[in-house]
Amino acid sequence: MININAIYALLLREAKIFFREKERIVSILISPLLFLFVMGKGMAQGHSPVLGYTYQQFIFPGIMAMVILFTSITYGLYIIWDKRLDFLKEVLAAPISRATLFVGKALGGMLGAIIETLLLLLIGAAFILPLNAFQIALSLAAAFPVSYMITNIGLTIGAKMKSMEGFGLVMSFLTWPLFFFSGALFDLRTAAPYIKIISLFDPVTYSVDLMRGIMLGQGAFPVWADLAAIAFFCLATTALGVAAFGTLQQEK
Amino acid sequence: MAAIKTDNLVKRYSEVTAVNGVSLEIPEGEVFGLLGPNGAGKTTLISMLATLVSPTSGTALVAGRDIITQALEVRRHIGIVFQEPSVDDLLTARENLYLHSMLYGMPRREISPKIDQMLKLVNLSDRADSFVKTYSGGMRRRLEIARGLIHGPKILFLDEPTLGLDPASRKAVWSHIRDLKEAHNTTIILTTHYMEEADSLADRIGIINNGRIIELDTPAALKKKVGQDLVFLTGEINEAGIKALPFVNSVERENAHWKIGITNSGANLQALLNAGGRIDEVEVRRVTLDDVFLKFAGQKIGEDAEEHAEGIFQRIATSKATRR
Numbered sequence: 001m002i003n004i005n006a007i008y009a010l011l012l013r014e015a016k017i018f019f020r021e022k023e024r025i026v027s028i029l030i031s032p033l034l035f036l037f038v039m040g041k042g043m044a045q046g047h048s049p050v051l052g053y054t055y056q057q058f059i060f061p062g063i064m065a066m067v068i069l070f071t072s073i074t075y076g077l078y079i080i081w082d083k084r085l086d087f088l089k090e091v092l093a094a095p096i097s098r099a100t101l102f103v104g105k106a107l108g109g110m111l112g113a114i115i116e117t118l119l120l121l122l123i124g125a126a127f128i129l130p131l132n133a134f135q136i137a138l139s140l141a142a143a144f145p146v147s148y149m150i151t152n153i154g155l156t157i158g159a160k161m162k163s164m165e166g167f168g169l170v171m172s173f174l175t176w177p178l179f180f181f182s183g184a185l186f187d188l189r190t191a192a193p194y195i196k197i198i199s200l201f202d203p204v205t206y207s208v209d210l211m212r213g214i215m216l217g218q219g220a221f222p223v224w225a226d227l228a229a230i231a232f233f234c235l236a237t238t239a240l241g242v243a244a245f246g247t248l249q250q251e252k
Numbered sequence: 253m254a255a256i257k258t259d260n261l262v263k264r265y266s267e268v269t270a271v272n273g274v275s276l277e278i279p280e281g282e283v284f285g286l287l288g289p290n291g292a293g294k295t296t297l298i299s300m301l302a303t304l305v306s307p308t309s310g311t312a313l314v315a316g317r318d319i320i321t322q323a324l325e326v327r328r329h330i331g332i333v334f335q336e337p338s339v340d341d342l343l344t345a346r347e348n349l350y351l352h353s354m355l356y357g358m359p360r361r362e363i364s365p366k367i368d369q370m371l372k373l374v375n376l377s378d379r380a381d382s383f384v385k386t387y388s389g390g391m392r393r394r395l396e397i398a399r400g401l402i403h404g405p406k407i408l409f410l411d412e413p414t415l416g417l418d419p420a421s422r423k424a425v426w427s428h429i430r431d432l433k434e435a436h437n438t439t440i441i442l443t444t445h446y447m448e449e450a451d452s453l454a455d456r457i458g459i460i461n462n463g464r465i466i467e468l469d470t471p472a473a474l475k476k477k478v479g480q481d482l483v484f485l486t487g488e489i490n491e492a493g494i495k496a497l498p499f500v501n502s503v504e505r506e507n508a509h510w511k512i513g514i515t516n517s518g519a520n521l522q523a524l525l526n527a528g529g530r531i532d533e534v535e536v537r538r539v540t541l542d543d544v545f546l547k548f549a550g551q552k553i554g555e556d557a558e559e560h561a562e563g564i565f566q567r568i569a570t571s572k573a574t575r576r
Contacts, residue, residue, distance in 0.1 A: 009351045090355075
């Protein structure tokens, strides 16, 4: 059912394209860096909910999750382009199952997110939050399932969407809310009740919390709960994505 | 064994029936031309045979496998060249072919020599490592044909392979298609709305209109049904006298003139003119597939063809420009 050679080919294609568009690698980091260095630094008087850390250090794990969120969703939505032209038609006609295609695409999206995560981690470790090699490795490891589940969401929506006009809508109605309700910029434990309730349904919440657990040693939920939630979202989004890809037909 | 056998294939979309009961049998090694105007159902028919679109009813065997229940098996044995270019222009030609070979499960050590061989076949060896976005339309098309062939398919689907190409590139693509048939005995299904293309390439032609195959025969036989030659006469014509002549196939009134299909104008024109009445003007020409199409489909083909071709390239150009 899953064809390893084909997945390798799909991944190779994404890797080549990713590294050929260097301006994209940089441009995706711009808004996270603004949050970190302008908002994080500008709110110097703002209290950090976690003792012993500045506000800038406090939001760093959340901004990390933001990078993964934006890279992965954007990547997923780009298959609308592929659907119109180029490669998707070719792979839809290839003798590979839709599950293979979906996994290949999801891994391709993860690759980009992991590289962006690594870049931001290095910037953060150098200028914001002293991290040891173990914490960097753990954060990077955590980025894998997180980017996987979010790429899945992007791909599922991308497979269903008809045109790129919906791109802005998805960003406004999905990506930004996912980010703001995740508690990336504040402590969920002291947030208003409606925020708390909504955040429970936000997969990014658990990603932010996990990153915070790794880097600051303190999160809103226990690590096992974060991991369980992320595992659940990974499975659920895979099921949704494979189903969406199953009905994907050649656009006329 | 037949390369393709369809059984009452139907595809209905919400508003239109794109393919309306097509039963066909195409033997191995044949070049089959599917000729029809835009919207006749050519692409839908091919898409169903290539397992990209599922039929509403009916089914087909392609390379001996069922397109519904054995779709992946069918895909392994066919190659497809799409109407709109689908090569990845952010990659080089070589990379496009490599990815395709991997997707089709070719053994890794065979891939590299095969890529070189295919690039040579379509004359792209010297540009193999340039990005596809720097290619002209004709080069893209040739790359696409190379890609459709690299995994050695038994059956190749070509959907409007020369649409929007300049005449020189069109000729080059034609000669590649002929080579293929001769060298590998590949069965080729070709859709086109260029008469000349169907005429010069196809062993048999199916004329498709409104989702139905309305006529199916060799190009020569199709033309014979109209007559080998067409004679256009104006004047006071003796219709009954002409119809009585043994070499006359068809007599039709078209506006101011009469259109008469005859066999062997060299030997018979004199007799026709003698029997024809008081004739003011005469014009004689060979029958083309256009005439065939007009006769069977009751309309002219390809009036909007060039416009359509331009439309496609316009669309691709604008979407590429706004991409990313």
